[in-house]
Amino acid sequence: MRIIKKDKNPKNLEKIQERQSSQLKAEEKVDLTLSDTVEENLEKFKAFLEDSSDAVFREFKLGSQGIPCALIYIDGLVNNAVINEYILKPLMYEITLLEKTMDEAVDKNNAYEFVKESAVAIGEIKEAATLDRSMLLVMSGEVALIVEGSNKILVLNARGWPARGVSQPDTEGSIRGPKDAFTETLRVNTALLRRKCKDPNMVIKTIQLGRRSKTDVSYIYIKGITNPELIKEVEKRLNQIDVDEIMETGQIEQWIQDNYLSPFPQVQITERPDVTMSNIMEGRVAILVDHSPFALIVPSGLYQFIQSPEDYYDRWIIGSFLRAIRWVASLLAAFVPSLYIAVVTYHPGFLPTPLALAVAANRMQIPFPVFIEVFLMEITIELLRESGARLPKAIGQTIGIIGGIIIGDAAIRAGITSPSMVLLVAITAVASFIIPTYSAAIALRLIRFPLMILAATLGLYGVALGFILINIHLANLKSFGFDYMTPQSPFVPQDTRDWIMRLPRHLLWRRPISINPIDIDRMDQDSYKEGKND
Amino acid sequence: MKKLKLSIIILLISVCLLIFTGCWDRKDIEDRGYVLGIAVDSYTPNDSQAKGDEEKKQEFEETQTAIGEPLYEMTVQLPIIKRSPSLAASGAGSSDGQPKTWQITQTGNDFISMEREMESRTSLTLYYEHLQVLILSDKVLKDGLNNMIDFFLRHREMRTSVSLFVAEGSAKKILDVVPQEEDHSSTYLFELPINADKNARIAYKHNLGEAMNCLRSGDAFILPRVEASKDEIKITGGALIKDGKMAGWADELDIEVINILADEYKGGTVVGRLSGHDEGIIVMEVTDSKTKVTPIIKDGELSFDVDVKVKGKYAEQVGVTSGGRVDKEYIKECEKEFARTIERRCRITIEKMQKEYNVDVFQLSRKVRTQKPAYWEEVKDQWDEIFPNLDINVRADVTIQLIGVMK
Numbered sequence: 017m018r019i020i021k022k023d024k025n026p027k028n029l030e031k032i033q034e035r036q037s038s039q040l041k042a043e044e045k046v047d048l049t050l051s052d053t054v055e056e057n058l059e060k061f062k063a064f065l066e067d068s069s070d071a072v073f074r075e076f077k078l079g080s081q082g083i084p085c086a087l088i089y090i091d092g093l094v095n096n097a098v099i100n101e102y103i104l105k106p107l108m109y110e111i112t113l114l115e116k117t118m119d120e121a122v123d124k125n126n127a128y129e130f131v132k133e134s135a136v137a138i139g140e141i142k143e144a145a146t147l148d149r150s151m152l153l154v155m156s157g158e159v160a161l162i163v164e165g166s167n168k169i170l171v172l173n174a175r176g177w178p179a180r181g182v183s184q185p186d187t188e189g190s191i192r193g194p195k196d197a198f199t200e201t202l203r204v205n206t207a208l209l210r211r212k213c214k215d216p217n218m219v220i221k222t223i224q225l226g227r228r229s230k231t232d233v234s235y236i237y238i239k240g241i242t243n244p245e246l247i248k249e250v251e252k253r254l255n256q257i258d259v260d261e262i263m264e265t266g267q268i269e270q271w272i273q274d275n276y277l278s279p280f281p282q283v284q285i286t287e288r289p290d291v292t293m294s295n296i297m298e299g300r301v302a303i304l305v306d307h308s309p310f311a312l313i314v315p316s317g318l319y320q321f322i323q324s325p326e327d328y329y330d331r332w333i334i335g336s337f338l339r340a341i342r343w344v345a346s347l348l349a350a351f352v353p354s355l356y357i358a359v360v361t362y363h364p365g366f367l368p369t370p371l372a373l374a375v376a377a378n379r380m381q382i383p384f385p386v387f388i389e390v391f392l393m394e395i396t397i398e399l400l401r402e403s404g405a406r407l408p409k410a411i412g413q414t415i416g417i418i419g420g421i422i423i424g425d426a427a428i429r430a431g432i433t434s435p436s437m438v439l440l441v442a443i444t445a446v447a448s449f450i451i452p453t454y455s456a457a458i459a460l461r462l463i464r465f466p467l468m469i470l471a472a473t474l475g476l477y478g479v480a481l482g483f484i485l486i487n488i489h490l491a492n493l494k495s496f497g498f499d500y501m502t503p504q505s506p507f508v509p510q511d512t513r514d515w516i517m518r519l520p521r522h523l524l525w526r527r528p529i530s531i532n533p534i535d536i537d538r539m540d541q542d543s544y545k546e547g548k549n550d
Numbered sequence: 551m552k553k554l555k556l557s558i559i560i561l562l563i564s565v566c567l568l569i570f571t572g573c574w575d576r577k578d579i580e581d582r583g584y585v586l587g588i589a590v591d592s593y594t595p596n597d598s599q600a601k602g603d604e605e606k607k608q609e610f611e612e613t614q615t616a617i618g619e620p621l622y623e624m625t626v627q628l629p630i631i632k633r634s635p636s637l638a639a640s641g642a643g644s645s646d647g648q649p650k651t652w653q654i655t656q657t658g659n660d661f662i663s664m665e666r667e668m669e670s671r672t673s674l675t676l677y678y679e680h681l682q683v684l685i686l687s688d689k690v691l692k693d694g695l696n697n698m699i700d701f702f703l704r705h706r707e708m709r710t711s712v713s714l715f716v717a718e719g720s721a722k723k724i725l726d727v728v729p730q731e732e733d734h735s736s737t738y739l740f741e742l743p744i745n746a747d748k749n750a751r752i753a754y755k756h757n758l759g760e761a762m763n764c765l766r767s768g769d770a771f772i773l774p775r776v777e778a779s780k781d782e783i784k785i786t787g788g789a790l791i792k793d794g795k796m797a798g799w800a801d802e803l804d805i806e807v808i809n810i811l812a813d814e815y816k817g818g819t820v821v822g823r824l825s826g827h828d829e830g831i832i833v834m835e836v837t838d839s840k841t842k843v844t845p846i847i848k849d850g851e852l853s854f855d856v857d858v859k860v861k862g863k864y865a866e867q868v869g870v871t872s873g874g875r876v877d878k879e880y881i882k883e884c885e886k887e888f889a890r891t892i893e894r895r896c897r898i899t900i901e902k903m904q905k906e907y908n909v910d911v912f913q914l915s916r917k918v919r920t921q922k923p924a925y926w927e928e929v930k931d932q933w934d935e936i937f938p939n940l941d942i943n944v945r946a947d948v949t950i951q952l953i954g955v956m957k
Contacts, residue, residue, distance in 0.1 A: 277556075360579040365679025365707070369737065372584065372680055377631045379580040386578050475576070481566070 048147045052167045054084040060147050061088050061160070076104070078131070078163070079111050079122040085131075086162045093157030095176025102137040103159065103172060111135050128166035136161070140173035152230060182208070185287050187454050192329045197287045202232050202306035208289040209236060209296075217241075218296070223254060225268075229261035232306040233268065236292075241299045243532045249496055250301045250314060265310045268303060272314070274494045279462045281455035282495040284316035291325050299533030315496035315531055319503070319515050321456035322346060327518045335518040342450055343516055349448035350460045350486075353390050354471035354479050356440050360386045362475030378434035387472035389433055393441045394468070396423065398461070401445070502530035580631070583674030585681050586651075587627040587736030589721035590698065592689040593620045593657050610671060611655045615663035622690065622698060624664045625655040625722045626676065627736050650733045653725050661701035678707035682740035684714050684758065685776065687721040688789060688796060696765060696794035703762055710759025713740055716773045716789040716796070724778045739776065739783050750809050750818030750836065751802035753788045765794055769916055770909045772800060772808055790909045798907045800899075807899035810858055810892070811912040815839040819865065820948075822887035828880070830870030834862040834888050834950065845917050847925055853941035854914060858892060863952040876953055885948040892946040904938045914940070 046063045058073060065071035065088075074087040085107065087099070114134065115121055122130050132141065144150035144160070150169040154160050157175040182204065185197035198205045206220050217239040224230045235250055253272040262268060265285065273282045286292055292302045292311045303312040313320075322342045327335035360379075364372045382389060400419035404412045424442075427433045444464070451457040463486060470478030493500035503511035508530045513519040522544035527533045612620070630652050654671060658664040665676060684702060686695070702708055717724050725735050732738035746752040753774035764771040772788040788805055790797045800808065809815050820834045838861040846853050864876075864884065872880070903909055915933055919926045929936055 361576050364579045364582060364584075364677070365709075369584070369586070369680045369682065372579065373629055373631060376580045376582070376584070379578065380631055382580075472576075485563075 046147070050145065050147060050150075050167045050169060052165055054086050054162050054164045057147075057162045057169065058086050058088075061151070061154075064151065074104075076108055078107055078127060080115055081121055081123055083122065083124055083127045084164045085127075088154055088160040088162070089174070090154060090157065093177045094159055094174045098138070098174040098176065099159060103161070103174065106135045106137055107131065124165035128163045128168065128170070131161070131163055132170055136170070136172060138172040138174065142171040142173075144169045144171050152224075155230070156232075179204070188286060188288050188291070188324075188452060190288075190324060190326045190329075193325050194288075194290050196289060198289060198292075198304070198309040198311060200307050200309055202234060202304055205289070205304050205309075205311070206234060206236070209293055209302075212289060212293040213238075213297070225254065225257050225259070226262040227258070227260050229263070231262040233262065234304045236296055236302045236304065238296055238299075241297070241527070241533050241535045242301060243299065243534060246299075246301060246315070246496065246531070250303070253496075254303070262305060263307065265303065265305045265308045265312050268305060269312055272312075272496075274496065278489065278493055279459040280318070280490065280493065280500070281321065281453070281459060282316065282493065282500065284313040284320050284453065285310050285455055286313065286453075287311070288325060294325070294328070295320075297538070298527050299531055299535075315498040317495065317498070317502050317530070318490060318500055321453040322451065324452040328521075332518055332520045336516075339518055340516060342452070345447040345450035346456075346460055349444055349451065349457070350464050351467065351479065351483070352440060352444050352447070353394055353464055354467035354482065355476075357386050357390055357468055357471040358476040358479050361472065375434075375436050378436045381431055382434055383431070387468065389437055390440075390468060391465075393427075393433055393437055394444070394464070396427075397441050397445050498531050503528075577675060577677075581674060582677035583628045583672055584631075585626045585676055585678050586629060586734050587683045587685065587725055587739065588681065588702075589625040589627075589685040589687075589717070589725050590690050591623040591625070591687045591721050592693060593623050612657050613667055615656075615658040615667055616660065618659065620657040621659045622661070622664070623655060623657045623722070624661055625653050625725055626665075626668065627725045627734065628652045628654065628672070628674065628676075629734050650728075651725070651735065653722070655722065661698070678705060679709065681708055681712050682736050684712050685717050685721040685724050685739075686714065686773075688716055688718050690721075691716060691773075691789060691791065691796035694795050695761075695791060699761070699765070702758060708758065710757060710762065712758040713743070714756050714758060714761055714773050715739065715776045715785075717776055717778075718799075724776055724783060727778045727783055728781050729783070730781055735783065742776075742783065742785055743774065746809075746814075747817040750806045750815055751787075752785050753805045754809055754812065754814035754816075761791075764791070764913075767916070767919075768793065769913045770797070770911050771913070772805070772911050774805075775799065790903075790907055790911050792907075792909045792911075797909045800903075800911070803895060804899045804902065807896050808911055810839070810841055810896060811843060811856060813839075813841040813843075815841060815858070815860070820860070820862070820888045820891055822884065822891045824870065824883070824887060828870060828872040828883075831868040832864070832870065832884055832887065833866040833868070834860075834884070834948070835865035836860055836862045837951070838862075843912070843914070843917055845914070845921050847922060851941075852918065852922075852925065852929070852936065854917075854943065856896070856942060856944045858896075858944065858946040860888070860892065860946060860948045861951055862888070862948065864950050864954055876956070881950050881953070885950055888948040888950075889946040892948070893944050896944040896946075900942050900944070904940065904942075908934060908938050910937045914942075 046060050048060075050057055050060075054075070058075070062073065070091045072087070072089050072091050076085055076087075077083065078085045087103065089099070111122065132143075142153065142158075144153060145168050150160050150171055153171045157177060159172045159174045161170040161172055163170065179201045180199050182196045182199055184195045188197075196208060198208065202222075209220070210218070215238060218236065219239055220234050220236045222232050222234045225233045233254060235247075235254065237247055250272075254268070257268065257271045259267070259271075269281075269283045269285065270276065275282065284295070287310050292313065295313045296302050300313050300315065303314065322339060324338070324342070327339050329335075330338070359366045360375060364376075367375065379386070384392070397419075400415060400423075404415045404419075407415060424438045428435055428438060448457045448461050451460065467479060467482045470482045472478075474481065490501050491499075491505045499506055502508050503515055510526055511528045511530050513526075514524055514528070518524075522539070522541070525539045525541045526536055527538050529536060611623075614620070628651065630648075630650055654668050656664040656667050658667065669676060690698060702712070715724070724739065727735040727738070729735055729738040732741070743752050743754070746754055753772055756771060756773050761771065761773070770790065770792040772790055774785050774788050777784050777786050787799055787801045788808075790800055806815075806818065815836065816839070818836050820836060822832045822834070824830055824832055840859045842855075842857040842859075844855045844857070846855055864881070900912075903911055910933070914937070915926075915930075918929075
């Protein structure tokens with residue numbers, strides 16, 4: 017459906033240069049092939065990086081014969097101690113000792129090989145034969161070593177940049193379970209996942225997206241569990257992305273989602289490695305993006321947004337109870353205001369008489385119709401929520417107090433709203449915060465506004481209509497080609513064991529078959545015996 | 551394609567919005583007048599010398615809605631809803647002493663006109679979904695329930711669960727009661743029969759729906775009768791309704807028997823008197839009861855077997871000479887005495903209904919109709935002749951389950 021440009025995703029400088037060639041003067045054009053002299057190669061790098069103050073060009077002489085060499089790196093992205101200790105020191109000083117013991121002088125012809133094999137004390141080194149390849153590595157924080165007499169460049173991994181450590185999840189707190197969350201560094205994130213699963217079949221594939229930003233994007237799956245069709249689909253959708261920059265997983269999500277008009281998230285977002293890992297284990301694919309502490313999980317169904325990792329860590333009765341509460345909360349968050357409007361403006365006969373009279377008494381002298389009152393209060397709570405999210409933590413609490421106590425109380429005293437209304441708005445807000453996934457909670461908060469309009473114009477009939485419309489939409493929605501509402505629609509009885517209820521662990525011996533994993537069984541059904549001591 | 555689909559959906563929704571507009575009954579909750587109770591009296595010309603404001607009010611009430619002498623007088627009770635004082639900005643004192651309800655009276659021949667006439671006197675729209683009680687004066691009932699009940703059955707907002715009561719004399723007076731605990735006399739009255747499981751002399755609830763059923767099927771039934779003082783309402787017996795007209799009053803003891811035969815005997819006490827070597831008054835509290843009424847046709851003659859199985863607690867003894875004697879024999883004796891009492895009481899009332907009033911208030915006709923349909927076809931036109939001479943055998947079986955705490 018999406019229009020794909022033929023010329024997509026240029027992976028090297030050449031194409032960018034071609035694009036710009038009309039603007040460039042002849043002498044500015046750089047030949048991307050490398051020569052075998054340090055001076056020329058350095059010039060080529062300098063053509064791009066000369067104006068950047070963080071680019072470091074370090075020229076030095078190697079060995080007794082003084083072979084010219086140069087290091088190129090971006091200051092700030094590299095670990096200076098590593099460069100000094102394990103690159104420059106061996107090359108400038110220790111190599112002469114080596115020459116002595118070997119009784120052989122390093123000359124231009126064998127310098128490159130010698131440096132690569134015997135001199136630098138760096139674990140990960142790569143060879144780059146073109147300028148664009150080495151340039152990309154330099155820009156990602158590696159060190160390019162140019163040695164006279166070779167038309168290849170040695171690229172040494174000495175990455176080291178300021179990064180936030182692994183900390184607790186901000187948006188997906190849990191009482192039980194691991195407390196680590198993803199950070200902004202892709203490699204740290206993949207390491208967090210590797211630590212959870214030692215299966216060598218877990219594949220972490222990395223591609224670079226973004227014409228200019230060249231952001232590393234990894235997708236992770238387990239060979240032998242995940243359906244190859246799904247992997248192909250993920251690869252296809254990721255490779256379609258042709259943008260200048262990828263800053264966050266959110267951008268990827270918006271590119272690969274199935275329906276951009278739906279308020280419902282079709283890709284699960286999590287900052288928890290344990291959630292990510294268990295989803296990978298179920299046969300899903302996780303997508304990680306460098307610079308983003310969030311993982312995308314595809315495909316995902318509606319029921320996943322109601323789940324919290326604790327459902328699985330706690331015993332099943334507790335887990336099922338909590339999950340049931342969340343289902344109720346999600347319905348409350350979406351429907352309470354509209355039901356209130358419908359009942360209060362059209363069907364006060366629904367209420368028990370004392371309640372009807374009490375609500376009427378509460379609403380006496382309030383100048384607005386019910387719909388306007390509800391709308392005002394819902395907007396107010398959204399304002400409070402948004403301002404609370406944007407403010408620094410210390411002030412955020414103040415906003416909570418101002419909003420919750422002062423505005424609520426003052427609004428009642430000023431005769432703008434009724435106490436029952438404040439209670440209702442509070443219930444809605446609390447219910448929407450119960451939902452573990454932020455994006456799903458936002459979706460529910462959004463759909464309650466159209467529902468409120470339906471309720472105000474059509475009463476309960478309108479709410480029912482809205483409910484039906486939402487269900488039609490959800491049943492229609494797909495996530496990576498898989499039905500969004502499974503196991504409910506289409507009904508997959510096997511998957512209902514882990515749906516509204518979370519049945520005991522030993523009954524969940526099957527992976528969710530609605531996403532077609534190759535390997536269905538995840539445990540030996542017979543291995544569970546009650547009363548192990550017998 | 552997709553755009554087309556979307557535009558079709560939007561079109562459909564907007565068409566639906568236009569066609570199925572629900573806005574016609576849109577009214578905010580505080581703009582409705584919650585009619586909690588309605589009293590219907592028959593119209594009596596008011597010859598009192600009202601002056602000034604009273605006269606004006608009387609003029610309002612007697613606004614003519616149709617040509618001719620009005621037949622009925624309808625009073626609706628609206629709660630006076632005030633913003634609760636704790637919320638009022640001024641923090642004014644409690645509203646004690648101020649009336650909590652507003653009774654609007656209107657005379658007329660048909661109720662819909664009376665209702666619409668009332669709308670010209672209130673800023674609220676009268677709303678009947680919370681209607682709890684409908685009180686009819688005995689005069690109205692003597693004229694015929696069938697004549698006037700149609701409005702209440704036909705009205706969209708009136709529920710079939712509205713409780714019906716009968717007042718001797720003025721029904722309006724019942725609504726004027728200012729109850730001690732509840733805010734509104736209607737809710738007070740509505741809640742009264744709740745104690746039917748403590749006191750079997752409260753007629754089991756008769757609501758609009760049941761009354762409608764009985765009227766349609768032609769069965770006789772009973773409506774609870776209420777009497778009021780300034781701040782109290784009491785359920786005292788009931789009105790016997792036959793063929794849609796009131797046929798007489800039943801007293802509280804009759805109500806108890808009617809409840810027993812209707813299998814609505816949910817509580818109450820049975821008082822027996824011991825004779826012989828033990829003397830004194832013994833009281834049983836009924837906890838559970840099951841009544842089975844079986845029509846029997848023998849040699850073309852209809853008779854009824856009434857089996858009453860009562861379970862209860864030995865609740866109290868007054869002046870019993872043997873003191874605290876509790877053994878199997880004694881309990882057996884008491885059980886027998888209680889059963890005798892129940893049977894005796896039933897006989898008295900049954901005879902009263904058969905001979906004095908000739909009202910089949912036990913709805914035995916219904917039993918015959920459902921269980922002996924062939925026989926019913928033969929006798930349905932002569933039921934009035936058959937009922938007074940029916941043989942109704944009441945057999946009570948009492949089991950005392952608990953004897954209470956003996957200190």
